[in-house]
Amino acid sequence: MDAYVKHTIQDNIATIEFFHPEQNSLPGTILAQLANTITEVGNNNDVKVIILQSGGDRTFCAGASFKELIAIDDAATGKVFFSGFANVINAMRKCPKFIIGRIQGKTVGGGVGIAASTDYCMATKFAAIKLSELNVGIGPFVVSPAIERKMGVSAMSQIAIDANTFYEASWAKEKGLFAHVYESIAEMDTAVLAFAKHLCTYNPEAMAEMKKIFWRGTEDWDNLLAERAAISGRLVLSDFTKKTLEKFK
Template sequence: MSKNAVDQGDVRIERKGGVAYVEFHHPLSNSLPGKVLAKLANTITELGEDKEVLVIVLQSEGDRAFCAGASFDELISIDNLDTGKVFFSGFANVINAMRKCPKFIIGRVQGKAVGGGVGLASSVDYCFATKFAAVKLSELAVGIGPFVVGPAVERKIGTSGMSELAINATEWRTAEWARDKGLYTEVFDTAHDMDKAISELIEKLSGSNPEAMAELKRVFWQGTEHWDDLLAERAAISGRLVLSDFTRNAIEKFKKK
């Protein structure tokens, strides 16, 4: 891989038996520009169709930042409605790919999750985290809102938890808060302990009936069949708001911090 490709972020796949480890990376706290979002959605879709894959683990590179959400550089470059909708549709496509994937997706959240990162954690089927995995939905603070990730977050932690995060957009919530709300299944003191628990769960799932797991996955996501249209509508809202002077000024201020 070239240095330039690394600087722009990437998605890597490592296979171990029937387990596919999907790792995304970006030098700016694992933020998600459009190209990384597209590759992530395509990767999950392809692995879902791969008969050799039993379980998928979604993770990011590094120690203390799981995902910083949308790329500010890309946000500030949006200059028309179509471009805005396309960018935010990138998050919609990843969520919908995870929703439709017939394989269980296990989340490994080693550090802080912001905005779209909370959306990713909400869209996996079973999520592990460390005590460093605080969460925040910061979108309102930059003049937009968590419109695209909102349905996934609300499905996981309820309307009350979702509205708490969305309204108090500058306040971090601890990993323990996220666990108590149902976003994380377990929270560990170290990444080593988390990885051990992930391995134990994978070992159990490796002996499970793939057809039964696929049917369970369908049951878990019943009632979301309209999300292709819903998330596209939400992407259009964000795409419109990101063009406002308020949002552009707010993003510039955040970038300077």
């Protein structure tokens, strides 16, 4: 299947889904479509709550596209690429609707940042997380503010430094990333839909005001995440990173 971002709206619930055949990795085109779709759906008055998910039944998100990382040959291009993740996070932050994350499997790097940017996240027991950026000579600079906000500096720094390890979904729940962890995708999907329907019974204005409160203190993220994207864009050109990425060709 080809990569896509699509959405459906039914009974005031919008479901946004992204997919890439390479374990739901995220090239720039998909990141841009995802940010635009979140903004568009968030401004739709027929939508009361959003479910964010990826396609397939295995990996939720493998993070940045290695093909695009390898192709970056100047700092400006690097900043543009990493700004794609910043734009998705900021779209989620500014969206006036609650976003429920549905995490069916492992998630890496930027995918952890996306999960952390949802307002309420549900996962299966297979949804282990890893911040692998240090392995290739960069770091989770763009996504770490979102992860730190949800899990705290201690947990974020632990997985950022221990870049070879997948941390179990139960650990992620303990640290506040996941609200619930389920035994199967079917069990999770039942819970996600039931929860979304329940949220639709609440006052949309109250939920919008609550979301502003939840994200208080992030008003500088447009600038902050752009600065972080520039750091990643510079480091991806380092000799260390270039040599490491060569191994993935």
